[in-house]
Amino acid sequence: MQKPSIPKGTRDFGPEQMSKRLFIFDTIRQTFQRYGFQPLETPAMENLSVLMGKYGEEGDQLLFKILNSGDFAGGLTEADWQAGAKKLTQKIAEKGLRYDLTVPFARYVVMNRHALPMPFKRYQMQPVWRADRPQKGRYREFYQCDADVVGTDSLLCEAEIVLMVHEVLRNLGIQDFTLKINNRKILTGIAEIIGMPGGPTGRQEGVLAVAIDKLDKIGQEKVLDELRERGFSEDAINRLQPIFGFSGEAAEMLQSLKSWLSSSDTAQKGIAELEEVWQLVNQYGLTDSQLELDVTLARGLSYYTGAIFEVKANGVQIGSISGGGRYDNLTGAFGQPGLSGVGISFGVDRIYDVMEELNLFPAGSQQSTQVLIVHFDAEARAVGLPLLSRLRQEGVTAEAYPDITKLKKQLDYANQKNIPYVVLIGSEEVQTGLLSVKNMVSGEQQKQTADELISLFSPSQL
Amino acid sequence: MQKPSIPKGTRDFGPEQMSKRLFIFDTIRQTFQRYGFQPLETPAMENLSVLMGKYGEEGDQLLFKILNSGDFAGGLTEADWQAGAKKLTQKIAEKGLRYDLTVPFARYVVMNRHALPMPFKRYQMQPVWRADRPQKGRYREFYQCDADVVGTDSLLCEAEIVLMVHEVLRNLGIQDFTLKINNRKILTGIAEIIGMPGGPTGRQEGVLAVAIDKLDKIGQEKVLDELRERGFSEDAINRLQPIFGFSGEAAEMLQSLKSWLSSSDTAQKGIAELEEVWQLVNQYGLTDSQLELDVTLARGLSYYTGAIFEVKANGVQIGSISGGGRYDNLTGAFGQPGLSGVGISFGVDRIYDVMEELNLFPAGSQQSTQVLIVHFDAEARAVGLPLLSRLRQEGVTAEAYPDITKLKKQLDYANQKNIPYVVLIGSEEVQTGLLSVKNMVSGEQQKQTADELISLFSPSQL
Numbered sequence A, B: 001m002q003k004p005s006i007p008k009g010t011r012d013f014g015p016e017q018m019s020k021r022l023f024i025f026d027t028i029r030q031t032f033q034r035y036g037f038q039p040l041e042t043p044a045m046e047n048l049s050v051l052m053g054k055y056g057e058e059g060d061q062l063l064f065k066i067l068n069s070g071d072f073a074g075g076l077t078e079a080d081w082q083a084g085a086k087k088l089t090q091k092i093a094e095k096g097l098r099y100d101l102t103v104p105f106a107r108y109v110v111m112n113r114h115a116l117p118m119p120f121k122r123y124q125m126q127p128v129w130r131a132d133r134p135q136k137g138r139y140r141e142f143y144q145c146d147a148d149v150v151g152t153d154s155l156l157c158e159a160e161i162v163l164m165v166h167e168v169l170r171n172l173g174i175q176d177f178t179l180k181i182n183n184r185k186i187l188t189g190i191a192e193i194i195g196m197p198g199g200p201t202g203r204q205e206g207v208l209a210v211a212i213d214k215l216d217k218i219g220q221e222k223v224l225d226e227l228r229e230r231g232f233s234e235d236a237i238n239r240l241q242p243i244f245g246f247s248g249e250a251a252e253m254l255q256s257l258k259s260w261l262s263s264s265d266t267a268q269k270g271i272a273e274l275e276e277v278w279q280l281v282n283q284y285g286l287t288d289s290q291l292e293l294d295v296t297l298a299r300g301l302s303y304y305t306g307a308i309f310e311v312k313a314n315g316v317q318i319g320s321i322s323g324g325g326r327y328d329n330l331t332g333a334f335g336q337p338g339l340s341g342v343g344i345s346f347g348v349d350r351i352y353d354v355m356e357e358l359n360l361f362p363a364g365s366q367q368s369t370q371v372l373i374v375h376f377d378a379e380a381r382a383v384g385l386p387l388l389s390r391l392r393q394e395g396v397t398a399e400a401y402p403d404i405t406k407l408k409k410q411l412d413y414a415n416q417k418n419i420p421y422v423v424l425i426g427s428e429e430v431q432t433g434l435l436s437v438k439n440m441v442s443g444e445q446q447k448q449t450a451d452e453l454i455s456l457f458s459p460s461q462l
Helices: A013-034 A056-062 A079-081 A085-092 A102-111 A156-172 A184-193 A204-212 A220-229 A234-245 A252-258 A265-283 A348-357 A376-395 A409-417 A426-431 A450-457 B015-034 B056-062 B078-082 B085-092 B102-111 B158-171 B184-193 B203-212 B215-229 B235-245 B250-260 B264-284 B347-358 B378-393 B407-416 B425-430 B450-457
Strands: A045-047 A065-067 A093-097 A120-129 A143-149 A178-182 A291-293 A305-314 A322-327 A339-345 A369-373 A398-400 A422-426 A435-439 A445-449 B045-048 B063-065 B092-097 B120-129 B140-151 B175-181 B291-293 B307-313 B322-327 B341-347 B373-375 B398-400 B420-423 B435-439 B447-449
Touching: A013 A120, A013 A143, A013 A156, A013 A348, A045 A102, A056 B203, A085 A339, A102 A143, A143 A156, A143 A348, A143 B435, A156 A178, A156 A265, A156 A305, A156 A322, A156 A339, A178 A184, A178 A265, A178 B450, A184 A234, A184 A265, A204 B425, A220 A234, A252 A265, A252 A291, A265 A291, A265 A305, A291 B140, A305 B378, A339 A348, A339 A445, A339 B092, A369 A376, A369 A409, A376 A398, A376 A422, A376 A450, A376 B158, A376 B264, A398 A422, A409 A422, A422 A426, A426 B063, A435 A450, A445 A450, A450 B045, A450 B435, B015 B120, B015 B140, B045 B102, B056 B250, B078 B085, B085 B092, B102 B120, B102 B140, B102 B250, B120 B420, B140 B158, B140 B347, B158 B175, B158 B264, B158 B307, B158 B322, B175 B184, B175 B264, B184 B203, B184 B264, B203 B215, B215 B235, B250 B264, B250 B291, B264 B291, B264 B307, B307 B420, B341 B347, B373 B378, B373 B407, B378 B425, B378 B450, B420 B425, B435 B450
Parallel strands: A178 A291, A369 A398, A369 A422, B175 B291, B373 B398, B373 B420
Antiparallel strands: A045 A093, A065 A093, A065 B063, A120 A143, A143 A339, A178 A305, A305 A322, A322 A339, A422 A435, A435 A445, B045 B092, B063 B092, B120 B140, B140 B341, B175 B307, B307 B322, B322 B341, B420 B435, B435 B447
8 A cells, every 4th residue: 555745845734833824924914915015826837938047047957847738748759859858848848837926926017017007016925846955944845925016116115125024023923133134236336346347247246246145154254265266366355355344333334335335336326225215214213123234135146136135033043034125127038128126025934933933923823723512412412503603603713522422532632632621511511501611721610601601702702 | 029928727816806815715714714624735746646546547637747857858768758648757757736635635634644633624725736628717727625524424524514614605795505415325325226226336326426417507308318328228217207306395305215215225324314414404503504405416426425515606607616525435545444524625716706796795805005195205205104104003004105206197006006095295284284185986185184094094994
């Protein structure tokens, strides 16, 4: 007999995990909506013509491809078979699983551009799939929760993201976090200043961004070693030194940056953008702001062109729980250039781990049954069922043990499901109309009428 | 430049559809939970060893298969290439997309059986994929919303499903529906009585079930023609006649069935089960019951062994919106025999169509922005932003138009997003502190202080 298993890198989420995940999803969704973002869902499958070439060569390989249905092998020649996996894939697979939520969003915007309000604010919370090597904390199926605005370059959108990150995390109960912000134009300016400009290919600037991004993990010396290996001169590396010395208040750092990067127009523009974001955030009256400027924040080779965001929870050894930024050409690959946008993405798996480690899930997020009705016989059940209906009408999550069986078995079920209250109905209860209510935590037991019981359990009381 | 498209049979759900779909999902989820069902999610991808052979030969073909990653073609011989699509698939695809929620549920139960409370009540709301030919109302990706109990054969579970269907549909606003119930054992008995018993293969009973299932669509004569074609004798067809004559009160119908099928023990057992379900439903005190016995309800060649359910909304030409039943061997294929279960599945797409046609979506389900703040200049914006923060703190869905631009453009945005109220802030408002609030439906405009405005929009007022 076959022993069932699930694909590596994928997970089942049982009741306890799901209740906690739903709490995270609901909280993020509500906050996104309160900020005027509207829901979008796209199909799990996209045409490979939409996905390929959007995530670099490595990304193309990490796409899960779906075998064409029917006789996919019928029209193929021997030459097709022998052309290797990559060329053969084009002949036998037209579709793939979505790799992120950004490319499907760009496709949606282009396909529906005449019907959408502009600027268009959408959020999307769906799983994505990557054929990465699974390891601790890295899965082949995982959820992304993204909110983006496209169709405006107003920096008010950056300020809104700062506000929204604060609200999402506070609503989740994650009070102690750092929201780092930088601006890609500052990195561009730094690359210019040190004599390693990006140029039309952005290559050297990209090398700088990838290396700087590892500062937290590998330290300053190893970052510099990497730059040397990738062809940065000692002169360039010396000129780069100030980047490691920025700290303190954002306003002071911005002043120092202005003088260091005074010869780069691009850097000055990035600095001005950051100043405006700070000013707008202050106008909103954000209290207890956890926004910090970090000039070494780069987010790798990403397509960001303006603001860059990254969020970490303090006090836990878990990577960033959220990140995002501004991009200037979201839909260019689909024939609609010039749409600027800015977005933020929350990683549910990491947020889950943070909340678990810091014990932040509220007790109510378990969404378990509150009352189990236990019957001793069919006559007792006839008394219990109308009570069950009334409890549910009051909004109480309630069940009856389905079988008429030993008391112990029914109470074991209550314990296993963490049901806090049990109503016991036997012949005495049927005769007197007084029902026994047992608190499964304290063991306390008391007799009550059905009416008393209903008001005891109505949601405002629990 | 490439023109983007989505795979045939799949759909994007934009903001308006998503808001309505979320209303359906939330309503079903809340009701499932109130009845003690707990959430489960399984991965989109399952090993093909889990999926294959569970849905018949046709089902195997309709599975979407995922190409193995990496050099999937490397170790293959010419004989493999020439063995045809079916055999070749086994060599190049290990995983497939889930086809329903029942098989993944069975796999989960077997893999976690020692940790689960029994009976185990789970609900699952996720998309499934089928490589069916797309047509009106039939998609390649669609959601199922299932609730099942396994590990008990108590008929209380059937009664709970009857109650829960009523509550889900009432909470959705679908007041006029019919919940049909039958019992597979009655069909088995009828097949025996007419001399066409199922036998160990269940073949003739299956032919009867498939034909009878079409009664609504093709009528009595064509059902009988189909049975004749499939080898049913004229004698058998004559004996079958009473099946078309049952109507009226369930209690009377059950009496008539008892005498017609008196020689079949199996049928008598099915009748007794139905009687008990009815009795239990009455004990719950279900008012305005829309439960109806239909002895021609068969649900095709399905694996049901006891109760069968099907729900139709009245007054619309749309097929069943929900269905389910009892099965006796959910997990047998995975090495755990003898687990009886009963479940119900809601079809979100059809429910959506019914609610759209009957205009049942509540206005609030649109979840759009309630207030847009419109600025004439940066000075006005500095007044608007703290107001925006306060509105959101009160739970009001609010946004500011991000750019400082012409009034018309900002009002167009409000209209396109169906935002009912706009707060206009210009130099006069900045000076007087009185803000202009415009009702976008009536066109009415009035001046208010920020405090008045907050209380006007707090959720209890809207």
